[in-house]
Amino acid sequence: MPDLASPDIAVPPPPGAHAPAPVHDVASAVAALEEDIVLNRLHPRERLTEDELMQRFGLKRHAVRDVLAELTRLGLAERRKNVGAEVRSFTVREVMELYAVRELLETEAARQVPCPPAPEDLQRLIEVQRQHDAAVAAEDPRAVFRTNLAFHQTLFGLCENLVLQKAIQEYARQTHSIRFSTLVSADYRSRARHEHWQMIEALRQGQRDVLVALCREHITPSRDGYLAANRHLQEG
Numbered sequence: 001m002p003d004l005a006s007p008d009i010a011v012p013p014p015p016g017a018h019a020p021a022p023v024h025d026v027a028s029a030v031a032a033l034e035e036d037i038v039l040n041r042l043h044p045r046e047r048l049t050e051d052e053l054m055q056r057f058g059l060k061r062h063a064v065r066d067v068l069a070e071l072t073r074l075g076l077a078e079r080r081k082n083v084g085a086e087v088r089s090f091t092v093r094e095v096m097e098l099y100a101v102r103e104l105l106e107t108e109a110a111r112q113v114p115c116p117p118a119p120e121d122l123q124r125l126i127e128v129q130r131q132h133d134a135a136v137a138a139e140d141p142r143a144v145f146r147t148n149l150a151f152h153q154t155l156f157g158l159c160e161n162l163v164l165q166k167a168i169q170e171y172a173r174q175t176h177s178i179r180f181s182t183l184v185s186a187d188y189r190s191r192a193r194h195e196h197w198q199m200i201e202a203l204r205q206g207q208r209d210v211l212v213a214l215c216r217e218h219i220t221p222s223r224d225g226y227l228a229a230n231r232h233l234q235e236g
Helices: 026-038 051-058 061-073 090-113 119-137 141-156 161-173 186-205 206-219 220-231
Strands: 077-080 084-088
Touching: 026 051, 026 061, 051 061, 061 077, 061 084, 084 186, 090 161, 090 206, 090 220, 119 186, 141 161, 141 186, 141 220, 186 206, 186 220, 206 220
Parallel strands: none
Antiparallel strands: 077 084
16 A cells, blocks of 8 residues: 655645656656656666666766666665666565565554644644545546655654654665555555545544554555566566
8 A cells, every 4th residue: 555655755746736847967867767666657677778867867877877876775776687777676575574564663653653643743644635635536646646655754753763763764665666556546546545534533533453453454455466466577
């Protein structure tokens, strides 16, 4: 399920915003390629060639290499011997192990957040979710991606354990391309929206056990969707 926000992600643009114009700096090129990967415009094991990226973004070769290095750091790309840079793919074992750790971390955070939270904190989470609602209604995957990240960043930001917050952010970043691969499905986007509101209501009512269960169940559809869609890549 789409979930935790990465610390490297900017605040989402208004739903319905047009795709950005061609960019000419490393950070903007990384952001554009990140969206291409998580929105399934670029697929696992698809090559990322320096010449094509130089032409697309108007960057020098050294800058494109910086872009590829940052995508690798973010867990979105990898380098393979005799192939070069390509969109990262995951084996079944890698996916299952990453998600097992994410479940441990995120359910523990759900056990630690104030429940119910302060009224102003709950209202902030509601306002972020309303942005997500608007993005889903507009059928704008790019805005859904950004607002979904903002929702989970705000939710887990209620946890006062900063070490736990950082661990959640790190493992969310490592599964970035897995988590959002199902964004193309309208049913999936609608389900995620509904579950967000269930989390808000559990917080409002002080139902911690319900919140923990929701956080556990929320992440599994993206895991299963990625494995189903990329079965042909998992022999490794």
